[in-house]
Amino acid sequence: MEKAYDPKSIEQNLYKTWEESDYFSPKGGDDSYCIMIPPPNVTGSLHMGHAFQHTIMDALTRYHRMKGDNTLWQPGSDHAGIATQMVVERLLDKEGKSRHDLGREAFIDKVWEWKEESGGTISRQMRRLGDSCDWSREAFTMDDDLSNAVLEVFVRLHEEGLIYRGQRLVNWDPKLLTAVSDLEVESHEEDGHLWHLKYPLSDGSGHLVVATTRPETMLGDTAVAVHPEDERYQHLIGKTIKLPLTDREIPIIADDYVEKDFGSGCVKITPAHDFNDYEMGQRHNLEMINILTPTAHISDAAPEAYRGMDRYEARKKIVEDFEQLGLLEKIEPHKLKVPRGDRSGVVIEPYLTDQWYVKIAPLAEPALKAVKDGDIKFVPDNWSNTYYHWMENIQDWCISRQLWWGHQIPAWYDKDDNVYVGRSEEEVRQKHNLGDIELRRDEDVLDTWFSSALWPFATLGWPQETPELKTFLPTSVLVTGFDIIFFWVARMIMMGLKFTGEVPFKEIYITGLIRDEHGQKMSKSKGNVLDPIDIIDGIDIDSLVAKRTTGMMNPKDAEKVSKRTRKQFPEGIAPYGTDAMRFTFCAMASTSRDINFDLNRVEGYRNFCNKIWNAARYVLMNTEEQDTGVNGGEITLSVADRWIQSELQKTITEYEKAIVNYRFDLASNALYEFTWNTYCDWYLELSKPILYGDEYSEAEKRGTRHTLVSVLESLMRLLHPFMPFITEEIWQRVAPLTGINTKEQTSIMLQPFPEVQTNLVDEQSDQDIEWLKKIIVGVRNIRGEMNIAPGKPLTVLFRNGSEQDKTRLESYQNFLSKLAKLESIEWLQAGQEAPMSATALAGKMEILIPMAGLIDVEQEMARLNKEKEKLGKEQQRISGKLSNKNFTDKAPEAVVNKEKEKLEDIESTLSKVAEQMKQLESL
Structure with a gap:
């Protein structure tokens, strides 16, 4: 593996391989799992809300694919009537033309031409996000098959008297007409x-x-x-x-x-x-x-x-x-x-005008019942109340728009303005015996929400009875925002029940709205808009700092951010990669209505990627071309090996529970805690005494090598739904060491998701390692508090422990000596006096480190006095700021809270400094 983690060098190549290998198409068992993408506007580009929701949808898709479900994530885009027509009209305006100069047919040809050349921006960006959609099924609301579905629905509703033309008040745009x-x-x-x-x-x-x-x-x-x-x-x-x-x-x-x-x-x-x-x-x-x-x-x-x-x-x-x-x-x-x-x-x-309407009450009643009866579940559940309120006060739906781009209404008029509806002019003439009389077609098109209301079943082939319709309807979950519950969600439910007899989805996961780190809505005018592709590929650091400040960060803090970021990225561009951004979204996906996106967290998860990469390099350096136990041979597992396997089972359980409840934040926290703290910070350190120590047998070394690769391989599968690229790259190197043939089992995404093995849950090893950790942390804390060099060997004394403590000390002395950097260990007998020492506790057992000769008391006291003085000045400055009404009343709440947090941190540090000085005075 390369020494440094570089997302640019792996992401696009991996995605190309995945797509060319057809990994995203439905495969698997009898249980189907399907997500329909909320079709983005064909004119659009990926914004932070898209990136957030797409991350959630892809994580669910990858998770269920690995669970063995027959999984489909249906991609596609919406023709976006007004937006698209405006884009093309602006292009014509530059040529000094209008759509009326071209005429309707030629203008529509022009729109299709634009769509083919420029309408795929968001699809390309979705690939950069790692979206594992089945691109072979990519749909567009103006495709022939979807257009036929729209036609069929309109005609059937009209035949039942549920679509009518009438004069009512509408929102009218006097510019777009x-x-x-x-x-x-x-x-x-x-x-x-x-x-x-x-x-x-x-x-x-x-x-x-x-x-x-x-x-x-x-x-x-x-x-x-x-x-x-x-x-x-x-x-x-x-x-x-x-x-x-x-x-x-x-x-x-x-x-x-x-x-x-x-x-x-x-x-x-x-x-x-x-x-x-x-x-x-x-x-x-x-x-x-x-x-x-x-x-x-x-x-x-x-x-x-x-x-x-x-x-x-x-x-x-x-x-x-x-x-x-x-x-x-x-x-x-x-x-x-x-x-x-x-x-x-x-x-x-x-504005009072003639428009086409859907008589909505007969459609709303079963849609309301479906949610009340539990056939469809909102997550979080409180959004069901919003849905009930809207549905119980629903008005007829105006579905006509005075545009050229869209599904033209299938209605024809004779010279007396009698209206005839049908699938074609020919059908209308035959059905009503109109002969050769002159007919003119209604010039209006349908509201784009009309066609997107059919999305869950029209994309599966309706009105044909296709195998896909039978397999994937009802779909599993809809991931969307609260702002379109009425405009889209409710209408999909109504149309789905009306034309298929099925609910379109079983669950609706309503996500929060992405705001900036100060809780402000992202907008170009505020200068706080972030482009997700920039986050992936790299943001210019000066621009990054400007976006973070948006007038809410003082210049000194902004300068600190810039310096810190430049130290990490000397070239002045901060590329975080897709996995870091995706993990940030997952970690922030709580049940809140508003989600404050903080670039500090993306930086943190970029470091998390580095941590995973470096851990994998350590594992590979110690296991490649080594015996990892896959070819037989005796394996003896240490207490650390048993402990990490046990912790892995607990993490899988916690993760699964969180995913079922759409708590991606809790799942992320569980993964982060296990990966960074449990596996990387503790287990990898605990493996070193065994791998590098002469006192351990080959069976014990083989057991540790086996555990290193098997846990890392399982961990990559656990992380894969959230972080697809780095996990695939590492898995390809680690999997063969566990006995997996990667030529036959070609991708991590096609591997089974880790299952809990209850027989590996080992409470005894958990307790033993927790005991070890308390002692090691206690010793390290004393080093930090007393400013003792990390590598200086120490003498440690133990007192007031139990017989179990003594037994553990005898069993795990080698771990303690290596990880706590101890040169001698002594157990004090009852009544035996201890020299002047710094102390810590592990349960009731005292950990004592004699201070004689370790530090210069006078020099350390001077250092602490200097730090106390510096902290005191900062405490005074922030206290003055917070007591200033001009600041607390006018500054954004997030900024005031940040200053309060700084003050709390300073006061906590001052308390620790005082405690250290008290200890020194007693020496």
Whole structure:
């Protein structure tokens, strides 16, 4: 093996071998395991949320593949109607063209051309992550077979009366000229105004005051509403108002929706331009007047004076006209939530238009029951309450979009606007005996969520009864975020039950949202966005430090980060590799809603990879071309050999329990603890006295070599789902030493996952090694506290121990001497006086190290005084900072907490220094 671990030299070559060898396709026993990838947008690139969720999905896939399940991870991407159309339209704009210049057919050809050339970015990045998808089955929502499934679902739902065309209010993007879903609308608080307008009563007896943030909509008012129990206005209910600037009279109505204590208690009702007003309009059978055009200009339904004006131009003129009429009471500054299109950036309008809808209630009822009955389980379970709330208040689903790219709605119209739905124009003509009359096809396309709702079964071949459909449906688990439970998860459940009679998945694992290390949402404007591929390949250190600070780390701390990182990566680029990043994601995958991604942890797990690599090099140097017991020969296991095998069984048990409960953080912690502390720090050290000592027999040496390679080989299989690359590389070298023929058993991912062997759990060896560790740690702590050189041989005295302590001391004296660097060991008899010593405890047994001649007391006292003074100044500085209200009130909570942690560490260290000085004074 190479001396240093270099992820770049192994990762891409290994992945290429895996893919070319068809390791990712379903294989295995009767039990199937299937995960459907949430299809990323074809326009997209891998962000931290993708990388996090893909790591979880791949870990599950690799784990179940090794468990012998017939495993499929289905990859694919979504055609992303609006996003993709915008990308291609921008490219055309650079050529001075628009889609209308090309025409629909030529434009769609252009989109397909772009997709073939540039649409595979995320698939390439998934390979860099080590995703073990079955790429031979890669799907795209606009593929012919998936498009046919979309067509079939639409036609069947329409035939059952569950799809209809109707005029309702939608989110309308005046720039993109299409309806958009709630998920494509971002509402942010902005500065605005509240205009208080006077509406005169028709009988001339006075006026009512209404307040609005959108004065231009008053042109479409069809009522003023008051609360039915508001005594101020009860006598006016049923009367009318003369709507200013128009020649219309509108009624005063009573509705419980109105808050009588808010503002004047009077609310203007514009049913065609406000979702709440729309609902009230339905209840009171109010007229719907659409006063906007699709581009958000004033329509011909408004008075002539305002027609053709932009909505904000009209707003200005209407306010001026109210003021001239003496009907403007006041204008107040007002903070309000403004809905903007996430892609266009323009303010979204509630807009009355004809669209296609799915009648959702009949589909929602069985989908709700499936979760309540336990056929589908949310993890964590609290998300089921969110699901219930949405499903119990569900509205019909607007599925049409005014785009060209997407699944065109299979509906045709005759000259009288009669609508006919079918799988093709030919089918429509035959079914309705239309002969040769002229038909025009609906120009709208379907919402992309409609096609992705079919993803779990359409990708398996539905509506055909394919073997894959039979084998893998229901799928095992859906890994997704909480933000699309309604938009995607709920719709997949509804469609799956409707068209296959099966739930689409048995469990839904809802992951948290990845934030930066300070708990801030990652955004380009904040400069804290991380690219997962940069983390893998290498981030420029100056850029890395800038991303970490984002104005929240002081310059001195930033400089320290830079120096530390440059020491590790002298070339100025910090490549962490895929395995370090993946393990970080797994270690952070708790049940929290928000997950703070800390680059310090990636650095830590990069060091973890180094630790594994160096451990493997040590094992190979001591076992390659040596007898590891695979060809027969007597094997004698030491207490350390029995102990490490026992600890391995406990780790497997802990890991399996965590994985079943989707606690990847607990599984990671168990693996890390066993690998770093138990195997590398303790067992490898315990193996050295046996391997290098003349007092041990060949059977004992063979036993230790056998244990070194067998435990390392099992450990690589345990780690593989989380860290696929480094484990494959090491396994290929270690496996032959355990008797595995790697030419026949070609990859670690095709090996069985380690199973617990209860016969190897050895409580006695566990207790004996814990006893040894306490003594060794006690001696090492005394060395550290008294500043004694690590290699200086020591005399150690024992006192107050049991007969079992004495027996263990006799049995394991060689381990103690070698690992604690002892030159002599003496057991003090009862009543025997000990010289002046530093002490530690192992249970009730005292460990004493005589100090005479070991240290210069005067010199050590001077050193400790100097350290105490330095720590005291730092304690004073941080205490002053934390007592400063300007700092604690204005700094982010994470930064304040970090300073508190620093203070606690300093106070703890000062306490230890004081204890050391007290010990020195007694010498």
